[in-house]
Amino acid sequence: MGETGLLVKRAKENDLSAFEELVRIHQNRVYALCLQLSGNRDDAQDLAQEAFIRAYRAVESFRSEADFGTWLHRITVNVWLNHKRKSSARQFVSLDEPYRGNDGGEVRRELAAGDGDPLQALEEMEFRGLVRTALNGLSEEHRAVLVLREIEGYSYEEVSRMLRCSLGTVKSRLSRAREAMKRKLTEMARESGEFPPAGKERR
Amino acid sequence: MDCREAVTLISPHLDGALSIEENSALAEHLAGCESCAGEVALFERLAGALREVGREEAQAPPELCGLVLGRLRNERRSVLARLPAAWRRSIAAAAAVLFLAGGSAWVTAGLNVAGVEKMIGLGTPAKTDLDAGGGSPAGSGGGSPDRVDPGPAPGAPGAPNVEPEGDAPGSPPGDSTADPADPGSGTGDVKTNARDGKITPPAAVSATPEGERVLLRSGMKVTSTILKVAVDDLAAARAKAASLAAGAGAGAQVFPEQSGGKQIVLLRLTVASDRASELAAELAGLGKVFDRQDESRDITSLYNETLVQYGDLRSRISTTEDAAERQRLEAQAASYKRQLDSWQAEAGKRVITLWLESK
Numbered sequence: 001m002g003e004t005g006l007l008v009k010r011a012k013e014n015d016l017s018a019f020e021e022l023v024r025i026h027q028n029r030v031y032a033l034c035l036q037l038s039g040n041r042d043d044a045q046d047l048a049q050e051a052f053i054r055a056y057r058a059v060e061s062f063r064s065e066a067d068f069g070t071w072l073h074r075i076t077v078n079v080w081l082n083h084k085r086k087s088s089a090r091q092f093v094s095l096d097e098p099y100r101g102n103d104g105g106e107v108r109r110e111l112a113a114g115d116g117d118p119l120q121a122l123e124e125m126e127f128r129g130l131v132r133t134a135l136n137g138l139s140e141e142h143r144a145v146l147v148l149r150e151i152e153g154y155s156y157e158e159v160s161r162m163l164r165c166s167l168g169t170v171k172s173r174l175s176r177a178r179e180a181m182k183r184k185l186t187e188m189a190r191e192s193g194e195f196p197p198a199g200k201e202r203r
Numbered sequence: 204m205d206c207r208e209a210v211t212l213i214s215p216h217l218d219g220a221l222s223i224e225e226n227s228a229l230a231e232h233l234a235g236c237e238s239c240a241g242e243v244a245l246f247e248r249l250a251g252a253l254r255e256v257g258r259e260e261a262q263a264p265p266e267l268c269g270l271v272l273g274r275l276r277n278e279r280r281s282v283l284a285r286l287p288a289a290w291r292r293s294i295a296a297a298a299a300v301l302f303l304a305g306g307s308a309w310v311t312a313g314l315n316v317a318g319v320e321k322m323i324g325l326g327t328p329a330k331t332d333l334d335a336g337g338g339s340p341a342g343s344g345g346g347s348p349d350r351v352d353p354g355p356a357p358g359a360p361g362a363p364n365v366e367p368e369g370d371a372p373g374s375p376p377g378d379s380t381a382d383p384a385d386p387g388s389g390t391g392d393v394k395t396n397a398r399d400g401k402i403t404p405p406a407a408v409s410a411t412p413e414g415e416r417v418l419l420r421s422g423m424k425v426t427s428t429i430l431k432v433a434v435d436d437l438a439a440a441r442a443k444a445a446s447l448a449a450g451a452g453a454g455a456q457v458f459p460e461q462s463g464g465k466q467i468v469l470l471r472l473t474v475a476s477d478r479a480s481e482l483a484a485e486l487a488g489l490g491k492v493f494d495r496q497d498e499s500r501d502i503t504s505l506y507n508e509t510l511v512q513y514g515d516l517r518s519r520i521s522t523t524e525d526a527a528e529r530q531r532l533e534a535q536a537a538s539y540k541r542q543l544d545s546w547q548a549e550a551g552k553r554v555i556t557l558w559l560e561s562k
Contacts (some may be wrong), residue, residue, distance in 0.1 A: 005320035016275060023268050032261035043391055045264055052271040124252070131252040149218065156220065175214035178246055185249070 004068050004178040011059050017061070023052050026072050026161055033073055036147040037080045039136040047083060073152065075146070077162040134184040142177035149174055204232040209239045216243070217250055277512050423506050423550040426476065426499040428483055431558040434490030439469045440559050443489055448472045451482040453555070467560040479553030484555055492560075506546050513539040 010018030014102065030051055034044035055075050062071055135143055149158045149170075160170045209232045211248035215221050216229055380396045434440035448455045474482050487495075516536040525531045 016272065019275070020268065020272050023271055027263035027267055028261060030255070031263035031267065033259050036256070041264075045267060048263065048267055049270050049274070052267075053274055056271075124255075127248070128252045128255055131249060132256055135253070135256075143402055146253065150253035153254075153257070156218065171215060171220070174218070175211070178214050178217075178249070181249060182245060 004129075005064055007046070008059065008062060008064065008068055011056070012062075019056055026069055027052075029069060030072055030076055033076050033147070033152060034080070036151055037077070037140075037144060039143070043083075047076065047079055050083075051079045053081060059135070070154075070158070073154075074162050077088050077148070080144070081163070130188055131181075131183060134181055134188060137184050138177065138180055141173065144175045145170060145173045146181065204228050206232075206236060206239055208234070209233070213243055213246060217246055227539075267417065277508060341412070401526075423503045423546065424501050425546065425549050425554065426479070426552075427497070427554040427556070428479070429494065429496045429556045429558070430486055430492065431560070432484060432487065432490045432492050433493035433562045434559055435562055437466055437468055437559060437561045440489045441470070444470055444486060444557055444559065447482060447485045448474070451475075451478045451485075453478075453482060467558060470557040470559070471556075472555040472557060473549060473552050474555060476551060476553050479555065483555060486555065489559070490562070502546055502550070506543065506550075509539055509543060509546075514545060 004022070007018045007022050007025075011022060027048065031044060031048045034047040034051070035041065038044050038047055051072065055072055058075070062068065086161065135146065138146070144163060145159060148154045148162060149156075154168050156167050160167050163170070165173075209229055212221060212225060214227065221229065224494045233243060288383045432440070445455060448470070451474050453472040455470055472482070513536060515541060516532055518527060520532045520536060523532060
């Protein structure tokens, strides 16, 4: 953090190489959020790029006691909201775009990470794949609130700030998003017959 | 607690947002209700999977960093950052003075101009200057009092014709080179070829319509000098400086004002290179020189780069539908344009910023 603080200070003084370092440190997290929010790689890259550009322009307004990563995420969500507003006519249909199809390496890593039982690891991985697909099939509103709360682990307060809505809205939207997620998964399970909807078999 | 009530608590329960009482009430219900317990189990599994999704390292594409930095390097702010240090300081000084002066104190010195072939007659409004020095990225460098306007003194005999630069006759002023927001359009936007008092056809590239700006100029060089002189009589020195500048064929802009309780006058002179040394020496003779900085800079690549950016902006404007975005882009383009114009005007010339203060 001390290092980040120093880099931020230099970036505020218009030091591009310091900012470059900050981009390198944070690009994976920012890109990951973009990917989760947009649901596809092309948009994710554009969003991430725009987010960093805005961050640089606004770096003077960054208060050093805040967390730089969170601040970047907030900007990212902003960029995404603006982007969404502009392209609201265009809806992503990402259900038939399996997320991990693009990267075989991910599959291997997940398998290796499972502790002990390869079958269980495989199942978990498949479940995760379904979850991801279901997530991409949600409305953007629902997806955003789930991504920020469940994946990124932000508090209600932080999420409400990022999405510019009230705490109550965050709570109710989260609840609806989870319901929608469940419906989606159930639907997918019914279609493929692969996934027992209640998930009881392991509990 | 019934199932309907329990279901509403599941989501906040997952977020750890329930009170102790609510939690235990929910737990009690779950213990006796298989369906709700299954629901919670599913949601927990879902949450776990989502967390896992978040834990999988997404690798940013390798080109991301380069793309970001590439764009930033071309940004206006870095353009300013790459301006010569003395230039930046002079902009800041002029802006500070203007700030104290307020917009109305801005005057154009009435100087007779000779030997100046092309002159961009843009009355730089004080407002813009303030923006430039006030930390606004929009005006960085570009809106500084870079342009020197050889306008006639108010009431000067034989005041030449006045015409907005670069516009077809009859077209509204404030289009091509004049800032549309310029509140002082009436006072400063005069342009003349002092040799014969007639209007000079705009020779500068900046006078061509948008998009036809000549691309890729070579050998653009800006030389600047900052000269600070302490004098006995400020008013007399100012008049003398003005006449010296006129004698050397320099365009001048004068900003009289206080600085930190001390009376100072700031003149910005643009003079042909071959007469610059002579003029600088003459100006130095006005009093006691206590600071002098010279800087020379080849701005060819900077100019061309900015030009490309500008063209890019123009095309983005034409394809942008979002009004706010469009406005932002236009503001940006305008500042690029100001910058280009000022480089255009100053290339091959010497810019002398003369700072006069009483001893």
